[in-house]
Amino acid sequence: MDILSTKYRITYEAFSKLSGRINKARNIEELVLVISKNLKYLIDFRVFRMSIVLDNNAHSFSFFAKNGSKLEMNKLSSFETNLLEHKIPIRHSVIPDKFNEFIDTTLLNNPVFWGWFIERDTLNISATILSDDIKVFTKMDIDIMHLLVDSFCIKYQQLYLSKQLTLKNKSLKSALKLIEEKKKEIEKILGQQQNVIIDKTKEVKLKNTQLLEISSINAHNLREPLSRILGLIEISEHYNPDQLNEHILKHIRTSAIDLDNVLKKVVKKSEKQY
């Protein structure tokens, strides 16, 4: 019993150190590295694998006795699917093919495959261990393994969520930037439109003034000789018939010719304009 209690004490001391390092991990890469380096001081194993179902995705972590680790997304093996579904612990000598991806299982002495379903808050976890006569995993290690899975998964969830938040923040920021850019673009377009409107208004005003001038000139030029003729007719009654030729008709003739000339000019000008 003394040996056993000494073993427990050493194990829990190692775990409390590891737990501190886990807490200090600043990102997922650091977290995985901490486990990968220190797991062998807690338990004996060939391969230790955890698959966490989070946000409808399966996040799998495999750790190897000779250091090293492998991360996989949505690559649950059939034994894990079974574990997550039926929740029945496994202890078997038949080793799933999956482990051949990590280690040459033919070289192991009496390999044993262990598996547990673990539920933590909203997380469903499959934890599996491959051990053999050299790296012996025993029932006594199950408690410490649970503790390890707990602290790893809680930390992983925290880091994963903060990563998601950072990503969301980034995409929000880029969306904001895009909105800002579009806003500027719209403002620019509006400004240009405003300028176009101002320019066009100026142009129309100018044309209106020009048209007004032309019509005023035409009206004046046309009416000028005509008003003379009307005036001459107005005063004609105040002359004797023998005075009419000299005082009236002569001037009417001049004015009529002037009127005719102006008319011809106006017609010519308007032909030029259109």
Next chain:
Amino acid sequence: MDLKTSNFNVFLVDDQPITNIVTKKLIEVSGLCNNVYDFTNPKEALDCICEHKPDLILLDLNMPKIDGWQFLEQLNFRKHKSKIIILTSSTCDFDKEKAKSYFNVIDFYVKPLNLKSTIAILTSLNK
């Protein structure tokens, strides 16, 4: 209405001599004024203002060299108190509006005058 010949001095300023003939004849027929001076050159009219101090100037707008508006500007400059009636062949409202902005312009007529309007103008000066 008692119509009497007055000692008005009236200037006719129009580059068209025929127009001046018509207006002059109408004034003569009205018998209301004997002192009518007609000018086809506005410059000459401006020069004679100090001498004759016309009570009334019948002013055309459209004239070469010095037009009616320039005439008005130069007249204002001399601070002369002649009353002005614009007599133009233009029926343009724009000219009519513009004419209103001159203090000494008292009326605006479209050519030609007839005897009735001539009498109206001359009797209004009597008041």
